[in-house]
Amino acid sequence: MFVTHLLVGINILLALEEKFMKTKKELPLCPVATTVGLIDSKWKLLILRDLLTDTKRYSDFQKSIPEISQKVLTHSLKSMVEDGIVIRIAYPEVPPRVEYSLSDLGNSLRPVIKVMEDWGKDYQANYNNED
Template structure:
C-alpha cells in the first residue's frame, strides 16, 4: 500500500495514481458484479496481456482495493473480489458510466 507521505498532495492525483490505468478501471467495473477468476477477467478485458492483468491485480491488492481468494481446490482456483475500500469507488465508476453515455449522446 502506498504510504501517506508518498501520496501526491492533490486528491485527484492520488486517485489517478491508484486507479488511473484503463485496465484497473475496467477490472473494478468487472468485479462490481462479484468475484471473478483471472481467466474471466482476461476474456472480458479484450486486449489486455496476461502480464498487465497480473501486474494490475497485484498492484490493486497491494493498494487494498482487491482481495485474492484462494479457494484451495484441485486444480488451483483463485478468484479476485473488491474489498470494502474498492467497493467505495463504485459511485465514481457509475458517474463515469453516466458521463460516457451523455458524451456519446452529444456526438
C-alpha cells in the same frame, strides 16, 4: 468444508498483515492525483467495472477484456491487491482456484465509476458527432 473456510480466512489475514507491514507509500497532496494514481490505467478501470458486478476469476477478466495482455492483467491485479482495492483469495484446491473481489475500499469507488459511466453515456449521446 470447515478446513477450507479456515484456510481462506488465514490467507486473508496473511494478506492484510503483509499489507500493513509494508511502509506506507507517500501520497500526492492533491486528492484527485491520489485517486488517479490508484486507478491509473484503462485496464484497472475495466477490472473495477467487472468486479462491481461480482467476484471474478482470472479467466473471467481475460474473456471480458480480451485486449489486455496476461502480463498487464497480472500486474494490474497485483497492484490493486497491494493498494487494498481488490481482495485475492486462493483456495487450497487441486486444481488451484483464485478469486478476486472488491474490498470495502474498492467498493467505495462504486459511485466514482457510476459517474464516469453516466458521463460516458452523455458524451456518446451528445458529443460524439462525426462531422
